[in-house]
Amino acid sequence: xxxxxxxxxxxxxxxxxxxxxxxxxxAMIFFFVVIVFFANSVLSYGVLTLFAIxxxxxxxxPIRYIVKGLKxxxxxxAFTFLLHLIVTKEGEVxxxxxxxxxxxxxxxxxxxxxxxFFLLIMVTSLLTLTTTPIEITDAIEQLLGPLKKxxxxxxxxxxxxxxxxxxxxTLMQETEKISKAQASRGVDFRxxxxxxRIKAVVPLLVPLFVxxxxxxxxxxxxxxxxxYKGGEGRTKLRELQIGRTDYYIYxxxxxxxVGLFLxxx
Amino acid sequence: xxxxxxxxxxxxxxxxxxxxxxxxNLSFNIPSGSFVAxxxxxxSGKSTLLQHLNGLVQPTExxxxxxxxxxxxxxxxxxxxxxxxxxGVVFQYPEHQLFEENVEKDIxxxxxxxxxxxxxxxxxxxxxxxxxxxxxxxxxxxxFDLSGGQMRRVAIAGVLAMNPEVLVLDEPTAGLDPSGQRExxxxxxxxxxxxxxTTVLVTHSMEDxxxxxxxxxxxxxxxxxxxxxxxxxxxxxxxxxxxxxxIPEIIQFLNQVEEKFNKEIPFHRQSVTELAKELAQMVxxxxxxx
Amino acid sequence: MKSISREIDLxxxxxxxxxxxxxxxxxxxxxxxxxxxxxxxxVSFSISENEWVAxxxxxxSGKSTIAKLMNxxxxxxxxxxxxxxxxxxxxxxxxxxxxxGMVFQNPDNQFVGTTVRDDVAFGMENHGxxxxxxxxxxxxxxxxxxxxxxxxQEPHRLSGGQKQxxxxxxxxxxxxxxxxxxxxxxxxxPQGRKEILSTMLDVQEQRNLSLITITHxxxxxxxxxxxxxxxxxxxxxEGTPRDIFAKKEQLTEIGLDTPFVTKLADELKSAGVDxxxxxxxxxxxLEELWTYHSKK
Numbered sequence: 001x002x003x004x005x006x007x008x009x010x011x012x013x014x015x016x017x018x019x020x021x022x023x024x025x026x027a028m029i030f031f032f033v034v035i036v037f038f039a040n041s042v043l044s045y046g047v048l049t050l051f052a053i054x055x056x057x058x059x060x061x062p063i064r065y066i067v068k069g070l071k072x073x074x075x076x077x078a079f080t081f082l083l084h085l086i087v088t089k090e091g092e093v094x095x096x097x098x099x100x101x102x103x104x105x106x107x108x109x110x111x112x113x114x115x116x117f118f119l120l121i122m123v124t125s126l127l128t129l130t131t132t133p134i135e136i137t138d139a140i141e142q143l144l145g146p147l148k149k150x151x152x153x154x155x156x157x158x159x160x161x162x163x164x165x166x167x168x169x170t171l172m173q174e175t176e177k178i179s180k181a182q183a184s185r186g187v188d189f190r191x192x193x194x195x196x197r198i199k200a201v202v203p204l205l206v207p208l209f210v211x212x213x214x215x216x217x218x219x220x221x222x223x224x225x226x227x228y229k230g231g232e233g234r235t236k237l238r239e240l241q242i243g244r245t246d247y248y249i250y251x252x253x254x255x256x257x258v259g260l261f262l263x264x265x
Numbered sequence: 266x267x268x269x270x271x272x273x274x275x276x277x278x279x280x281x282x283x284x285x286x287x288x289x290n291l292s293f294n295i296p297s298g299s300f301v302a303x304x305x306x307x308x309s310g311k312s313t314l315l316q317h318l319n320g321l322v323q324p325t326e327x328x329x330x331x332x333x334x335x336x337x338x339x340x341x342x343x344x345x346x347x348x349x350x351x352x353g354v355v356f357q358y359p360e361h362q363l364f365e366e367n368v369e370k371d372i373x374x375x376x377x378x379x380x381x382x383x384x385x386x387x388x389x390x391x392x393x394x395x396x397x398x399x400x401x402x403x404x405x406x407x408x409f410d411l412s413g414g415q416m417r418r419v420a421i422a423g424v425l426a427m428n429p430e431v432l433v434l435d436e437p438t439a440g441l442d443p444s445g446q447r448e449x450x451x452x453x454x455x456x457x458x459x460x461x462x463t464t465v466l467v468t469h470s471m472e473d474x475x476x477x478x479x480x481x482x483x484x485x486x487x488x489x490x491x492x493x494x495x496x497x498x499x500x501x502x503x504x505x506x507x508x509x510x511x512i513p514e515i516i517q518f519l520n521q522v523e524e525k526f527n528k529e530i531p532f533h534r535q536s537v538t539e540l541a542k543e544l545a546q547m548v549x550x551x552x553x554x555x
Numbered sequence: 556m557k558s559i560s561r562e563i564d565l566x567x568x569x570x571x572x573x574x575x576x577x578x579x580x581x582x583x584x585x586x587x588x589x590x591x592x593x594x595x596x597x598v599s600f601s602i603s604e605n606e607w608v609a610x611x612x613x614x615x616s617g618k619s620t621i622a623k624l625m626n627x628x629x630x631x632x633x634x635x636x637x638x639x640x641x642x643x644x645x646x647x648x649x650x651x652x653x654x655x656g657m658v659f660q661n662p663d664n665q666f667v668g669t670t671v672r673d674d675v676a677f678g679m680e681n682h683g684x685x686x687x688x689x690x691x692x693x694x695x696x697x698x699x700x701x702x703x704x705x706x707x708q709e710p711h712r713l714s715g716g717q718k719q720x721x722x723x724x725x726x727x728x729x730x731x732x733x734x735x736x737x738x739x740x741x742x743x744x745p746q747g748r749k750e751i752l753s754t755m756l757d758v759q760e761q762r763n764l765s766l767i768t769i770t771h772x773x774x775x776x777x778x779x780x781x782x783x784x785x786x787x788x789x790x791x792x793e794g795t796p797r798d799i800f801a802k803k804e805q806l807t808e809i810g811l812d813t814p815f816v817t818k819l820a821d822e823l824k825s826a827g828v829d830x831x832x833x834x835x836x837x838x839x840x841l842e843e844l845w846t847y848h849s850k851k
Contacts, residue, residue, distance in 0.1 A: 215664045222667070237676035470745075514815045540822070541828075544826075
């Protein structure tokens with residue numbers, strides 16, 4: 001498993017960020033995403049970047065992990081920047097390279113957009129780096145709670161997510177097992193034309209589906225036998241609790257927002 | 266085909282925090298035509314070992330040879346397909362690999378991949394389904410409509426239809442009821458003889474090893490802990506208990522008899538009936554002398 | 556205290572049935588569909604408080620159907636099943652499931668939680684138990700199955716035997732009166748089987764609980780107090796393990812195996828060695844032989 005491929009895979013820890021209530025984290029990220037678009041001066045961008053980098057440091061996760069995790073995104077950020085340089089034609093011309101004119105406005109806009117992009121991805125990946133998927137699920141279930149009134153199946157959705165999380169490793173093991181069994185019957189998953197490779201997937205997918213359905217059926221029965229009858233009247237073991245740290249962080253976040261609006265042009 | 270492992274080590278996910286050494290300096294030989302049982306509890310490296318036989322993994326160190334095929338650490342083998350045609354593997358719960366719309370197509374899947382001509386495939390399918398004691402009518406049915414035991418037999422037929430020279434069985438009786446287990450094991454013993462195969466049985470069952478194998482390899486933490494003829498190996502109660510393996514019940518009982526009566530009844534693969542006669546003689550004989 | 560609350564529970568339901576603690580099958584017949592053959596035919600038996608009953612029979616004899624009927628996962632077409640005075644029906648099924656816990660065959664497909672403690676909590680959450688009680692019960696039931704050190708572990712890092720122990724803990728946490736193990740050891744290695752068998756012995760000894768084990772494993776059967784032998788949807792034999800295994804011919808007739816000791820004792824009899832009683836384990840057989848040997 002190459003860890004660089006997974007953006008923000010959970011890394012256990014006990015930092016302030018880890019201990020924050022996942023609802024606080026999700027809410028703050030939501031607001032952050034909104035206010036990023038209000039930044040319009042060097043200073044205001046500076047305030048946001050400082051906040052993002054400060055949060056990253058506070059996770060106590062080695063920076064190289066975070067940077068490595070962002071690897072697939074660097075390309076997109078660079079691409080956005082270049083696109084702006086080519087397309088935008090605003091402000092004075094700074095220089096001309098091989099008949100192509102570089103505008104000052106392009107440079108500024110490119111940098112601003114790329115920075116925004118970078119900040120958004122960085123902050124969201126901090127969420128997944130410091131929060132287990134199941135905590136995120138719980139937080140979503142709670143945050144969407146009010147939607148129950150309009151009959152939105154919040155509990156079912158959360159249960160579905162948590163069961164999927166539970167079965168991902170099981171199904172990965174199963175995939176490996178079946179692909180080995182078929183490989184020993186002469187299936188070649190690696191070489192051959194595109195069409196051949198698509199065909200080679202059938203003997204893998206059919207057994208996987210068959211087994212997933214069987215699992216689902218047995219799981220449903222086991223759940224029923226253990227008294228599951230929907231979200232009604234259910235208590236919960238996993239509890240989310242907004243603690244003192246959360247309040248401190250809220251205050252800090254409000255200061256960042258105030259700082260942002262003071263430094264805007 | 267002769268099989269040999271020479272100082273084979275295998276490491277999963279080397280140089281990562283998940284690095285795990287599954288096999289360690291493993292060496293043994295299996296002469297062509299033997300029925301070998303590989304025993305060890307979960308995590309002893311059994312399943313990694315069996316994947317080497319089929320080229321599904323490549324040794325991290327050392328060398329594996331199966332007949333004329335050679336898998337050497339750091340060397341790419343270009344004949345994997347040919348090797349896989351010669352070495353049939355019945356994986357644990359093989360019924361999970363069924364996927365075709367009918368039994369016939371599923372059995373034909375292996376031979377087809379190895380480019381066996383159509384007429385011959387037909388003949389092999391018929392032969393394979395008979396070998397596993399299923400009626401030919403079943404060939405037209407969907408494998409998913411069959412009972413668990415039948416599905417397993419179909420999957421086994423799919424491996425047999427490749428006409429392998431080496432048959433590798435990974436706990437082939439797991440999850441079956443006792444009579445089903447006996448039928449399947451007797452079936453493999455018969456096929457082993459009939460087709461003159463080299464059979465490698467990976468199992469937890471001491472009783473099966475004792476009954477069917479002519480050579481036993483006991484694995485522990487990726488190393489060969491003991492090997493030899495079953496009757497000798499299973500006498501070594503102390504060593505076996507070191508690696509948390511039980512000795513077969515009959516030998517266990519014979520040891521207890523010796524303890525209680527101070528008389529040895531040697532183990533010579535006797536049946537329960539024969540053992541009863543020996544015991545009867547012992548307890549009656551004792552009476553005559555007193 | 557447990558039994559008091561149950562009595563109250565019973566009286567509040569005001570059933571017209573006698574309030575005895577037992578599971579009773581009264582002339583139960585069941586089939587999956589109308590055009591299919593009967594899986595159970597007119598089956599009657601009862602299981603009392605604190606009893607250990609093993610149900611054996613080859614595949615397709617109706618064993619697992621019995622388990623599902625006890626827990627209200629299926630309902631019979633004919634006859635009735637009564638659990639502690641309550642007839643198992645759509646209205647009573649939730650309280651029945653609280654007193655009849657079930658462990659299934661496949662360790663993976665009954666593990667609902669993302670960690671061990673979440674899984675143990677699942678049943679309690681369903682029954683609406685308050686959180687402090689859950690925390691207490693998680694600790695208690697995990698220690699009963701020897702899995703306390705694994706509370707935060709994820710299922711894919713556990714062995715089959717460990718997952719089944721968690722499944723048992725999950726049932727214990729709800730503190731049912733009956734626990735059914737439906738071939739719970741069939742997919743385990745010998746190590747795992749031993750773990751589960753010793754867990755069952757502990758549980759049976761320490762808890763106020765009836766065990767119903769549906770199994771092929773003769774070691775499990777020998778431990779039970781009573782054995783029901785199923786064949787083609789009917790109760791074929793019923794008795795103590797000793798009585799049952801003495802009827803070797805009847806068992807082989809329906810394709811069931813007997814323990815090594817029983818087989819040997821049987822052969823000894825034909826070799827002219829008379830044993831005074833049917834031995835169930837090595838020790839008993841050796842004693843018998845010793846007695847025979849020294850008798851003169």
